[in-house]
């Protein structure tokens with residue numbers, strides 16, 4: 691199984707705890723730089739069609755601003771209702787000042 695990484699943005703464009711929305715291969719992705727790492731999760735809340743990148747980041751979680759479910763940036767799992775399903779998380783690589791994300795898995 692191989693993964694294709696595409697450049698999402700420059701590391702220097704990401705402000706700590708300020709999510710950034712990008713679209714990679716047609717997939718909306720919320721990028722979050724927090725606690726010394728960069729995470730990438732699908733930008734659409736698993737509860738309804740809401741952009742997670744417009745929410746707040748705290749304790750390695752991103753909060754959906756509409757109904758308040760938070761998603762763990764490492765696993766995509768919601769911490770509480772109303773969302774019950776996880777959001778997809780994507781592998782991230784940092785190369786120099788480039789943030790690379792894999793939204794596809796090819797076998």
Ligand code: FES
Nearest residue numbers: 735737738754757
């Ligand atoms: S739309 Fe995100 S928790 Fe309802």
